[in-house]
Amino acid sequence: MSSDQPFVTDDSQVLTETRDARMAGADDRFNSKLREAFGSSPFILTKFDKFMNWVRGSSMFMLQFGIACCSIEMMHTYAVKHDLDRFGSGVPRASPRQADVIIVPGTIVSKFAPRMKRVYDQMPEPKFVVGMGSCTISGGPFQEGYNVVKGAEEVIPVDIHIPGCPPRPEALIYGVVKLQERIANGESSPVVVKPYELEQFGDLERDEVVDQLAKEIDTDDLVMRYNWADSP
Amino acid sequence: MSLERPKDRDSAGVQRHSADEIADLLGDLVIGREEHINAPGYVIPPDAVQETLSLLKNEAGFDHLSCVTAEERADRYESIYHLKKFDDATQEVSVVVPTAKDNPVSQSAEPVFRTADWHEREAYDLVGIDYEGHPDLRRILLPDTWQGHPLSMDYDQERPQVVSLREGANPLQEDHRDDQDSETMYLNIGPHHPATHGVLHLKATLDGEQVADVDPDIGYLHRCEEQMCQNGTYRYQIMPYPDRWDYISAGLLNEWAYARAAEDLADIEVPEYAQVIRTMGAELCRIAAHMLAVATFALDVYGDFTAIFMYGIREREKVQNILEDLTGQRLMFNYFRLGGVVWDLPEPRDEFFDKTRDFLEELPEALEEFHDLITGNEILQARTIGTGVLPPEVAKSYGATGPVLRGSGVDYDLRRDDPYGYYENLDWDVCVEDGCDNFSRLLVRMNEVEESAKIIEQCVDILEDWPEDERNIQANVPRTLRPDDDTEIYRAVEGAKGELGIYIRADGTEKPARFKIRSPCFSNLQTLPEMSNGEYVPDMVASLGSLDIVLGEVDR
Numbered sequence: 139m140s141s142d143q144p145f146v147t148d149d150s151q152v153l154t155e156t157r158d159a160r161m162a163g164a165d166d167r168f169n170s171k172l173r174e175a176f177g178s179s180p181f182i183l184t185k186f187d188k189f190m191n192w193v194r195g196s197s198m199f200m201l202q203f204g205i206a207c208c209s210i211e212m213m214h215t216y217a218v219k220h221d222l223d224r225f226g227s228g229v230p231r232a233s234p235r236q237a238d239v240i241i242v243p244g245t246i247v248s249k250f251a252p253r254m255k256r257v258y259d260q261m262p263e264p265k266f267v268v269g270m271g272s273c274t275i276s277g278g279p280f281q282e283g284y285n286v287v288k289g290a291e292e293v294i295p296v297d298i299h300i301p302g303c304p305p306r307p308e309a310l311i312y313g314v315v316k317l318q319e320r321i322a323n324g325e326s327s328p329v330v331v332k333p334y335e336l337e338q339f340g341d342l343e344r345d346e347v348v349d350q351l352a353k354e355i356d357t358d359d360l361v362m363r364y365n366w367a368d369s370p
Numbered sequence: 371m372s373l374e375r376p377k378d379r380d381s382a383g384v385q386r387h388s389a390d391e392i393a394d395l396l397g398d399l400v401i402g403r404e405e406h407i408n409a410p411g412y413v414i415p416p417d418a419v420q421e422t423l424s425l426l427k428n429e430a431g432f433d434h435l436s437c438v439t440a441e442e443r444a445d446r447y448e449s450i451y452h453l454k455k456f457d458d459a460t461q462e463v464s465v466v467v468p469t470a471k472d473n474p475v476s477q478s479a480e481p482v483f484r485t486a487d488w489h490e491r492e493a494y495d496l497v498g499i500d501y502e503g504h505p506d507l508r509r510i511l512l513p514d515t516w517q518g519h520p521l522s523m524d525y526d527q528e529r530p531q532v533v534s535l536r537e538g539a540n541p542l543q544e545d546h547r548d549d550q551d552s553e554t555m556y557l558n559i560g561p562h563h564p565a566t567h568g569v570l571h572l573k574a575t576l577d578g579e580q581v582a583d584v585d586p587d588i589g590y591l592h593r594c595e596e597q598m599c600q601n602g603t604y605r606y607q608i609m610p611y612p613d614r615w616d617y618i619s620a621g622l623l624n625e626w627a628y629a630r631a632a633e634d635l636a637d638i639e640v641p642e643y644a645q646v647i648r649t650m651g652a653e654l655c656r657i658a659a660h661m662l663a664v665a666t667f668a669l670d671v672y673g674d675f676t677a678i679f680m681y682g683i684r685e686r687e688k689v690q691n692i693l694e695d696l697t698g699q700r701l702m703f704n705y706f707r708l709g710g711v712v713w714d715l716p717e718p719r720d721e722f723f724d725k726t727r728d729f730l731e732e733l734p735e736a737l738e739e740f741h742d743l744i745t746g747n748e749i750l751q752a753r754t755i756g757t758g759v760l761p762p763e764v765a766k767s768y769g770a771t772g773p774v775l776r777g778s779g780v781d782y783d784l785r786r787d788d789p790y791g792y793y794e795n796l797d798w799d800v801c802v803e804d805g806c807d808n809f810s811r812l813l814v815r816m817n818e819v820e821e822s823a824k825i826i827e828q829c830v831d832i833l834e835d836w837p838e839d840e841r842n843i844q845a846n847v848p849r850t851l852r853p854d855d856d857t858e859i860y861r862a863v864e865g866a867k868g869e870l871g872i873y874i875r876a877d878g879t880e881k882p883a884r885f886k887i888r889s890p891c892f893s894n895l896q897t898l899p900e901m902s903n904g905e906y907v908p909d910m911v912a913s914l915g916s917l918d919i920v921l922g923e924v925d926r
C-alpha cells in the first residue's frame with residue numbers, strides 16, 4: 139500500500155487477488171455473507187452508536203438471579219439442551235456490577251423488593267430487565283396475597299414480559315432474543331407503572347402508619363412504602 | 371421383605387398408647403378432649419405446655435414435634451402441637467392450647483422441642499399469639515416493621531406498609547469489643563447470592579475463617595400460600611398451589627400431601643389404579659428433585675457450572691419429558707385431583723412405557739457417572755466427610771426429616787412408616803446412612819434415586835398389565851365438597867425434602883377455615899446453625915447445599 143495516500147485503499151489488486159483467494163479455495167475461512175457484502179475492504183462504515191447497539195445485543199451478560207419457580211426453568215434454559223449461550227446471552231454473572239441483563243424469575247414480595255431494587259441499582263448502565271413469568275406481570279397466582287408486589291414493574295422498569303407459569307425455556311429464549319433485537323435496533327421500553335422507590339424514612343409523608351413506626355425506624359433509613367390499596 | 375423394619379426397631383415393639391392411657395398420663399393437665407381425624411386431641415391450659423409436652427415426650431415416647439398450627443377462632447386463639455413418634459409415625463397426638471382473645475399468651479414449647487422456636491415465631495408473625503418464655507420471639511416471615519398479623523381475623527390487607535432496607539448489625543460485637551485477639555466480622559450472605567439456592571439471607575458472624583454465629587433470615591419469598599389455599603375451594607382451586615411450594619419438580623409429591631389430607635377429611639376412597647399412577651408420578655418427581663439437589667450441591671462445592679451440574683440437568687430434562695407426556699406440563703403439573711388423577715396415561719400407552727423404561731435403563735449408567743465425578747472424588751470427599759455434622763438426637767429435636775434425618779442414621783420414611791398410595795405393595799428399601807455429615811446426606815439422595823427407579827419400574831409393569839376395563843382414574847367425588855363443620859386433620863406424606871404435612875380445619879363451607887403447611891425445609895433449615903457454628907465458611911456453604919432447601923417451601 140502506497141504510503142503517500144494513507145487513507146485510501148487501492149482495492150483493485152486486493153479485490154481481484156485476496157478476495158478470490160479467500161472465497162474460492164486457498165483460504166475460505168472468511169467465506170461468509172459478511173465478506174461478500176463488504177468485499178475485502180478492512181473498513182466497515184456505520185454509525186458508532188449503531189455499532190455499539192449491535193455489540194450490546196450480541197453479547198449480553200445475564201445476572202445470576204434466582205427468586206422462585208421460574209428460576210428452575212431459567213437454569214434449564216442456561217444448561218444443556220436449551221443452551222441460551224447459543225444466542226450470545228448465556229454468561230451468568232454472580233455480581234450485578236458485571237451484568238447487563240437481569241431476568242426477574244419469580245414472585246416479588248414486600249421484603250424482597252427493596253433488595254431487588256438495590257441489586258438493580260448496582261448494575262451498570264445500560265441495563266435491561268426481562269420479567270419472567272406471570273408473577274412479574276401482575277403477581278400471577280399470588281396476586282391476592284397480602285405480601286405480594288403486583289408485578290416487577292412496580293419496583294423496576296421492565297423491557298420484556300414473558301407470560302407463563304412458568305414460561306417454557308423456549309419462551310424465555312424467545313423473550314431474550316426479542317430483547318436482543320430491540321437493543322440492536324436501539325429501542326427502549328416506556329415505564330408504564332410508577333414504581334415504588336427507596337426513600338429516606340424522614341421524607342415520607344407523615345400519616346398514621348409512619349407515626350406508628352417512628353420509634354422503630356431511623357429517619358435516614360431507606361424504606362419502601364407499599365400502598366396496597368392503590369396497587370393495580 | 372425390604373419394607374419390614376430392621377429387627378431392633380420393630381414398630382410392633384414400640385408401645386402403643388390408647389387415648390385414655392394418654393389422658394391418664396396427663397391427668398389434671400387435660401381440661402378437655404377433642405377428636406381430630408388423625409389423632410386424639412387434648413386441650414390443656416396455656417401455662418402447662420412445657421409440662422404436658424415433656425410428659426408426652428419422656429413418658430409416652432412422642433419425640434417428634436411435627437408441626438405447630440396457630441389459628442384464630444371466633445372466641446379464642448388456638449395453638450395446636452402435632453406430635454408423632456419417630457419410631458412409629460402412625461401414633462399421633464394433638465395438644466390443643468386455647469388462649470384468650472384479648473390476651474393471647476401461651477407458654478413456649480421451645481425448651482422441650484428445639485423445633486418449636488421457628489414454628490412459634492411463625493405463629494406469632496402470622497396469627498399473633500405471644501409465647502411466654504420463647505428465647506427470641508420476633509417476626510420470621512414478614513419484615514420487622516410489618517403492622518398487624520395477616521392470618522388473624524381483623525387484619526386489613528389494604529393498609530399501607532413500610533419496609534426498611536437496614537444494614538445488619540454484628541450481634542457479637544458487644545461481647546468482643548475489648549478482646550483484641552478475637553475480632554469478629556459481620557457478613558451478609560444473600561438474599562441475592564449464588565450459594566443460597568434462592569432468596570435466603572444468612573446473617574453470618576465470622577471469626578477469621580470460622581463461623582461464630584449464623585442466623586438464617588427467611589421470608590424473602592413468603593407468597594401467602596396459606597392464605598391462597600384458604601381462599602380456594604377444595605375441589606379445584608387449591609390443587610395448583612402445592613406445585614409451587616417445592617417447585618424443584620417435586621410438584622406431584624406436594625399435590626399428594628394436599629390430596630391425602632383432603633381425601634381423608636372428606637372420606638374419599640381413591641381407586642387402586644389411580645394410586646399406582648400417583649406412585650409412579652411421585653417417584654419420577656423425586657428423581658428430578660434429587661437430581662437437582664445433587665447437581666447444585668456439586669455446584670456449591672466445586673464453585674462452577676461444571677459437568678456435574680450439566681449432567682444433572684440432562685437427567686432432569688429426561689424426567690421432565692416423561693412427566694410432560696403424563697401431565698401436560700414441565701414443572702407445574704396440577705395433575706392430581708381429589709379422588710384420583712385428572713387423566714389416564716397418554717396414548718399410545720406402549721410408547722409411554724417404552725420411553726419410561728428407556729430412561730430407567732440408562733439411569734444406572736448416569737448414576738455411575740455421578741459416582742465417578744462426585745462421591746468417588748477425593749476433593750469432594752475431603753470437603754464433605756466429617757463436615758456439617760448433625761447428630762441424630764439434635765436432628766430429631768429440630769424435627770428434621772427426609773434425607774437430612776436419614777443421613778443422620780434415623781430410619782424414618784413416611785412412605786413405609788405411615789403407608790399411603792401403593793408403596794406398601796412394592797419392593798423397595800429406605801436409604802439410611804449413619805455418617806451424619808454432608809457426604810451422608812448426598813449418598814442418601816443418590817441411593818434414593820435408585821430406589822425410586824425400582825419403584826417406577828414395578829409401577830410400569832403393574833400399569834401395563836392392568837385390565838383395560840378396570841382403569842378407573844377417579845373416584846366419584848361431589849362437585850362441591852363441604853366437609854363437616856369443625857373437623858380437623860393433620861396428614862403428612864414423604865415429600866422430596868422430608869415430611870410435608872397439611873393441617874386443615876373445615877367449617878362446613880367449600881373452603882378451608884385454616885390451611886397450614888408443615889414444610890420439611892422450614893424445619894431442616896433450622897439445623898444450619900447447629901451444623902455450621904465453629905466450622906469454616908466454605909463448610910457452611912456445603913452444609914446449606916446438603917440440606918437441599920427450597921425457599922418456596924421454607925417461606926411458603
